[in-house]
Amino acid sequence: MTASPQTHTGVHAVRFGVVVFPGSNCDADSYDAVSTFAGAEARYLWHKDEELDGLDCVILPGGFSYGDYLRCGAIARFSPIMKAVRRFAEDGGLVIGICNGFQILLEAGLLPGAMHRNEGLRFVCQLVNLRVENAAMPFTHRYDEGQVIQVPIAHMEGNYFIDEAGLSELEANKQIVIRYANESGEITGEANPNGSQGNIAGICNRTSNVFGLMPHPERVCDSLVGGADGRGVFESVIDFVKNR
Amino acid sequence: MKAKVYITPKKGILDPQGVAIERALPALGFEGVGGVRVGKYIELELPDGEGAGEEMDKMCHKLLANPIIEDYRFELVPD
Numbered sequence: 001m002t003a004s005p006q007t008h009t010g011v012h013a014v015r016f017g018v019v020v021f022p023g024s025n026c027d028a029d030s031y032d033a034v035s036t037f038a039g040a041e042a043r044y045l046w047h048k049d050e051e052l053d054g055l056d057c058v059i060l061p062g063g064f065s066y067g068d069y070l071r072c073g074a075i076a077r078f079s080p081i082m083k084a085v086r087r088f089a090e091d092g093g094l095v096i097g098i099c100n101g102f103q104i105l106l107e108a109g110l111l112p113g114a115m116h117r118n119e120g121l122r123f124v125c126q127l128v129n130l131r132v133e134n135a136a137m138p139f140t141h142r143y144d145e146g147q148v149i150q151v152p153i154a155h156m157e158g159n160y161f162i163d164e165a166g167l168s169e170l171e172a173n174k175q176i177v178i179r180y181a182n183e184s185g186e187i188t189g190e191a192n193p194n195g196s197q198g199n200i201a202g203i204c205n206r207t208s209n210v211f212g213l214m215p216h217p218e219r220v221c222d223s224l225v226g227g228a229d230g231r232g233v234f235e236s237v238i239d240f241v242k243n244r
Numbered sequence: 245m246k247a248k249v250y251i252t253p254k255k256g257i258l259d260p261q262g263v264a265i266e267r268a269l270p271a272l273g274f275e276g277v278g279g280v281r282v283g284k285y286i287e288l289e290l291p292d293g294e295g296a297g298e299e300m301d302k303m304c305h306k307l308l309a310n311p312i313i314e315d316y317r318f319e320l321v322p323d
Contacts, residue, residue, distance in 0.1 A: 071310055078307075107310070114312040117260050161257065161313055195260070 013041040014241045017055040021047045021076050026062035026098065026218065033218040033234065034059070040238050047079040056241045057094040058085055060101025062216060072115060072157045073103035082108055094138055094237055095210045099155055102212030111205055111212045112170070113162035118155070119195025125154040128193055130201055130215060131181035134174045137208040138240040142232040148185045149229035151215040153193060158214040160196040170203060178202040178213060245290050247300050249318040251309045252283035296320055
């Protein structure tokens with residue numbers, strides 16, 4: 001990747017970049033969440049930027065990029081910055097897409113599958129239980145496999161779809177990172193808020209450096225705002241970057 | 245020339261909007277209606293010339309439709 005070598009010694013802060021698309025609305029939450037961690041710093045990236053120099057992790061935040069026109073994420077994927085994000089990901093850089101950011105990663109083909117409208121046709125805004133399916137990757141290694149965490153969702157198009165062959169591939173490669181579950185961690189139909197195939201809430205690419213999820217970990221990074229279960233995602237990234 | 249593009253959910257893929265409409269119709273007295281699928285219709289003005297169909301196909305594939313979940317077809321109509 002293009003980051004300077006000093007960022008990997010542990011001496012320098014782990015650098016997050018938060019992309020701002022027209023219509024992003026979770027950019028400030030993501031920026032604030034990351035900035036609270038010791039050993040991390042954040043900066044905003046404009047969608048017209050073409051360089052990601054010196055960054056360790058890029059966050060594509062939630063919101064309604066380009067008004068969700070045509071399909072969620074369909075226009076954002078052609079932003080100038082997405083070329084840079086693609087190169088960054090191909091070089092092993094860490095990329096996390098949250099909610100609309102996940103939709104953008106799917107449209108861009110950086111992650112497999114597509115999003116449908118929620119099965120219930122309603123915008124779903126609630127706290128959900130998630131079971132961590134893969135705790136051996138850069139974004140989740142601070143959790144335990146099978147751990148149940150509570151993180152909010154807020155979306156209209158979170159009904160994940162992939163064909164049978166794609167689903168088997170995701171399962172075989174441990175690319176399903178989190179699933180909607182009940183409190184005891186059971187994957188049930190009732191616990192599925194949007195009709196997502198296999199209760200899938202978040203997946204990664206084969207090299208596990210690109211992670212997309214519908215839930216919002218950045219909204220639960222401080223018990224003052226109702227929960228801190230999302231901290232593990234950012235702590236995992238910080239640890240991973242410092243130790244690699 | 246004008247292009248008329250029709251985008252529909254792929255066969256066999258759940259269309260929650262279509263299902264909702266299908267369920268609403270009997271409530272209005274329209275019985276026996278099935279197979280409701282909701283898609284999109286897009287109109288475009290294209291420069292005249294050779295290769296318009298090929299260009300249109302690329303546009304549909306790259307942007308207008310998501311080939312993972314949607315089918316598309318289009319008509320080219322001379323002005």
